[in-house]
Amino acid sequence: MSKLQLSVAVGPYDRMRPLVDGEVQIEGVDPTFLLQEPEEIFFRALRHADYDICELSLSSYSVKTAAGTSAYVAIPVFPSRAFRHTSVYVNVNAGIKKPEDLKGKRIGVPEYQLTANVWVRLFLEEEYGIKASDVTWVRGGYEDPTRVEKVSLNLPKDVELVNAPQGETISGMLEAGEIDALIGPRAPSCFDRGSPNVKYLFDDPQAEAVAWYRKTKLFPIMHTLGIRRTLVEQHPWLPMSVMKAFEKSKAIALRRLTDTSATKVTLPFIETQLRATRELMGDDFWSYGFAANQHTLNRFLTQHYAEGLSSRLLKAADLFHPASLESFSI
Incomplete structure (x- = not known):
């Protein structure tokens, strides 16, 4: 039987x-890997279903799954996870000294439904009492004013979402004080170049994230992995073949990260950071699989539905192909 020629x-x-280097093979698949930034992958996948297998925004995929319009079905592989206490930036002249001061402010977002923004709104509401209806949301591109919301939204009537003025970017508006804060998965360019007008909301975002994890045991999932639904229908063995390969690839990467005789990443102090992470979160801190992540997924989906982003309340199992929810053992 010839292998399936699939884009990934x-x-x-x-x-x-x-996987990309060919050290790990996907059983039955001859892959063509396309290494791209998330914004490109998500736009092309959600608008045009350009790929056979691809990384998907957890939020956008949940919107599509709840509506029954997703061209992809996911497996519980999570290419991207991140604590998002570093995702809130404020103008230093906006009078924001603590999270509660965000109430009544104008907050920029590159897209309202981005996964990172859902997670930020979750902890802002649960920890500091800030509801989505307490602020005015200003949607616009970080650096390109033509950016659009990838999926259509039906938000609650008490949530005010407006577009940035034509030709304006939210990075520029934050630096100029035309918005008070910005929430998003990337740092705006004004922050990266050290503008004196812009800073993190939290003075020590890592300490805040560690304390939040100790309390909630949530390591936010950003992206999942989707397979074209028509392919899965034709080849029911495909989800588990993909799942096994991505698990093996991650295991190899973590093993190499542990070998600090010659550091595999261009950053000092990896050994101490890795040890601290394992002490906090356990050895399998970047877990794939359904059972280990059910709690995190259900918390996200509850927030997602409460915000009006998904049209029905999904459960974690609704996101994934049934064959990927369990595995064999010997």
Whole structure:
């Protein structure tokens, strides 16, 4: 039987390298890997279903799944996870000294439904009492004013979402004080170049994230992995073949990260950071699979539905192909 020739679009992460380099094979598949940034993958996947297998925004995929319009079905592989206490930036002249001061402010977002923004709104509401209806949301591109919301939204009537003025970017508006804060998965360019007008909301975002994890045991999932639904219908063995390969690739990447005789990443102090992470979160801190992530997924989906982003309340199992919810053992 000839192998399936499939396109695979993912980010250029260390956990993908063994797959991309051919060290790990996907059983029955001859892949063509496309290493692209998330914004490109998500736009092309959600608008045009350009890929056979691809990384998907957890939020956008949930919107589509709830509506029954997703061209993809996911497996519980999570290429991207991140604590998002570093995702809130404020103008230093906006009078925002603590999270509660965000009430009544104008907050920029590149897209309202981005996964990172859902997670930020979750902890802002649960920890600090800030509801989505307490602020005015200003949607616009970070650096390109033509950016659009990838999926159509039906938000609650008490949530005010407006577009940035024509030709304006939310990075420029934040630096100029035309918005008070910005929430998003990337740092705006004004922050990266050290503008004196812009800073993190939290003075020590890592400490805030660690304290939040100790309390909630949530390590936010950003992206999942989707397979074209028509392919899965034709080849029911495909989800588990993909699942096994991505698990193996991640395991190799973590093993290499542990070998600090010659550091595999261009950053000092990896050994101490890795040890601290395992002490906080356990050895399998970047877990794939359904059972280990059911709690995190259900918390996200509850928030997603409460915000009016998904048209029905999904459960974690609704996101994934049934064959990927369990595995064999010997």
